Amino acid sequence: MALEPKRYTHVPVYVEAVQVTADNMYEVSKWCGGRIHKAGDNKFVKVDVPSPKLIRHTQAFIGDWVLKTDHGWKIYTPKAFESTFTLVEDGFAVI
Numbered sequence: 001m002a003l004e005p006k007r008y009t010h011v012p013v014y015v016e017a018v019q020v021t022a023d024n025m026y027e028v029s030k031w032c033g034g035r036i037h038k039a040g041d042n043k044f045v046k047v048d049v050p051s052p053k054l055i056r057h058t059q060a061f062i063g064d065w066v067l068k069t070d071h072g073w074k075i076y077t078p079k080a081f082e083s084t085f086t087l088v089e090d091g092f093a094v095i
Contacts, residue, residue, distance in 0.1 A: 003027035005068070008085040009093060016068040017085065019078070020045060020060045032066050032073050047073045 003024055005016040020028050025045060029036050034045040037059075045060040050072040052058050057075055060066045065081040067074040076084070087094040 001027070003031055005031070007088045008067075009088050013069065014088070015074075015085070017065050017076075017081070019065050019081075020062050022062055025062070028060065028066055032068070034060070034066075034073075047075060049073050049075060 001023060003018060005018045008015055008017045018024065018028055018031065025036060025043060028034070029045045032045065032047050034047040037044055037046050039059075042061060044062075044064075045066065047058050047060055047066060049058045060075045063078050065076040065078065067076060067081075
């Protein structure tokens with residue numbers, strides 16, 4: 001399965017984002033230069049996030065979004081991502 005990051009926007013910022021799944025976790029870790037770790041029964045991708053305020057901001061669990069920005073990598077929970085970003089296709093926001 002090939003990893004296919006899609007383009008999203010958070011006006012006026014464009015990011016590339018991938019939602020972490022059990023099937024793509026390895027590809028996501030390669031894409032962002034992260035490493036797969038285990039916390040109890042849960043796996044997550046440890047991402048090198050610039051200036052994280054909490055350790056959780058560096059951990060992408062299944063369902064979380066990994067974002068590539070102009071300033072480095074970021075992690076968003078599904079709720080935070082969906083309330084902040086809009087998918088862009090052919091240069092236009094998909095509503």
